[in-house]
Structures are given as structure tokens and as C-alpha cells.
Amino acid sequence: MEFSHIFFDADDTLWENERFFREAEEHFIKLLSGYTGPEGVQQMLWDRQEENIPLFGYGSKTYMIGMADAAMELCGGRLPSDIYYGIKKIVTDLACHEFSLIDGVEETLGTLQEHYTLVVATKGDVTEQMSKYRRSGLEKYFHHIEVMENKTEKNYLELAAKHDLEPHQLLMVGNSVRSDIVPVINVGGTAINTPHDVVWVHEMMDMPESDRIIVVEKIKDIVNFLL
Numbered sequence: 210m211e212f213s214h215i216f217f218d219a220d221d222t223l224w225e226n227e228r229f230f231r232e233a234e235e236h237f238i239k240l241l242s243g244y245t246g247p248e249g250v251q252q253m254l255w256d257r258q259e260e261n262i263p264l265f266g267y268g269s270k271t272y273m274i275g276m277a278d279a280a281m282e283l284c285g286g287r288l289p290s291d292i293y294y295g296i297k298k299i300v301t302d303l304a305c306h307e308f309s310l311i312d313g314v315e316e317t318l319g320t321l322q323e324h325y326t327l328v329v330a331t332k333g334d335v336t337e338q339m340s341k342y343r344r345s346g347l348e349k350y351f352h353h354i355e356v357m358e359n360k361t362e363k364n365y366l367e368l369a370a371k372h373d374l375e376p377h378q379l380l381m382v383g384n385s386v387r388s389d390i391v392p393v394i395n396v397g398g399t400a401i402n403t404p405h406d407v408v409w410v411h412e413m414m415d416m417p418e419s420d421r422i423i424v425v426e427k428i429k430d431i432v433n434f435l436l
């Protein structure tokens with residue numbers, strides 16, 4: 210394979226993310242347990258999240274709005290202050306969670322850095338993603354970070370153009386089939402999937418058939434395909 214750049218997703222590809230959101234969700238379900246059962250709270254949260262993402266994008270601020278909307282509905286249109294502040298604490302804890310890199314990331318980036326221009330290509334809230342990037346200690350391996358508006362085919366075409374690459378020269382590594390694999394393949398690029406055992410319901414999608422998709426078990430396995 211002939212590539213000059215490798216684009217890496219960040220959340221659940223370079224560092225743990227989704228499991229902290231799952232913990233937050235569990236705390237939210239507990240907080241609202243006096244109003245309805247766990248499945249009802251969870252479904253209400255997912256539904257309100259899906260409504261808010263197109264308006265406010267990805268990240269914990271949107272998560273907070275979704276939680277407040279869901280709680281308001283579950284509380285019959287009057288949100289008690291203890292529930293509101295409970296939600297705020299859940300989201301504050303989420304923003305300050307301990308940082309945890311995915312196993313093998315540093316050695317993989319260290320090896321690939323010698324041969325490729327490495328770029329982080331993540332989506333979400335700029336402040337939040339930049340903060341995680343700084344805290345990760347991975348800046349030394351990357352040329353820079355791109356915080357994308359979303360990860361649609363259009364966004365990947367713009368990403369390629371920005372780096373003077375043809376779409377077929379895009380090489381993306383990531384855990385999400387919906388965001389990191391399918392749109393990249395659809396514009397003619399190549400994608401390496403590093404599956405993570407915790408998948409956000411919003412990102413769930415079946416893997417398509419393509420000879421431009423490589424699935425590896427661990428991130429360090431990508432070195433075998435690229436060097």
C-alpha cells in the first residue's frame with residue numbers, strides 16, 4: 210500500500226471514551242430510578258440524544274442537554290433542582306475522568322511516525338477534543354489534529370482536499386464502522402478497523418464487504434500491514 214498520510218480516529222481508537230459515557234449513563238439511570246424503570250430511562254436518553262446531535266454536535270455538552278430533556282419528560286415537565294444538579298455532576302465527572310490510552314497506541318505511533326505523516330481525525334466538540342489531545346501525551350507523534358464537524362463522505366472529501374490528497378489516497382484507522390470505515394470506503398479510500406468492545410448505539414452499523422477494509426484485533430497489528 211502506498212500512502213503518505215495516516216488519519217487516526219481518537220475516541221476508542223487512541224484512548225478510552227465510550228466506557229466513561231456508559232458509566233455516566235448508569236448514574237443517570239440511578240438518578241431517575243424513582244420515575245421509571247432502567248430501560249425506560251435509557252430509551253428516553255437515547256431518543257433525546259439523537260434529537261440534539263444534529264443541532265449541537267457531539268460531546269458531553271450535548272449529552273447534558275439530552276439528559277436534561279429526558280429528565281424533564283420523565284419528571285412530567287417540572288425538573289427538580291436535585292435532578293438538574295445531579296445531571297450537572299454526572300457530566301462534570303465525565304469531563305474530568307482519568308485518562309486512559311488504548312493498549313499499544315504509543316509503540317504503534319512511534320513506529321509509524323518514522324514513515325508517515327500522522328494526523329488525528331476526530332469529530333466532536335473542539336474544546337473537549339483539544340483538551341483530550343493535550344492530556345493524551347500523544348502530540349509528539351502527530352503532525353496535527355483535525356476536529357471534524359462530522360464524519361460523512363463530504364467531510365472526508367474535504368479532509369483529503371485540505372491535505373492535497375486524492376480520495377483514494379485516504380487511509381483512515383478507527384473503531385467506528387459508521388464513522389471511520391463506511392464513508393471512507395464510499396469515497397474510494399482505505400480503512401483499517403480497530404474494533405473496541407464498547408460501541409455507542411449511535412455508531413452501530415454492519416461492516417460492508419470491501420477489499421479496502423482491513424480489520425485488526427489490536428492497534429499494534431496495523432504495523433504489519435503498513436510497513
Ligand SMILES: [Mg+2]
Binds near residue numbers: 219383384
Ligand atoms: Mg471512535
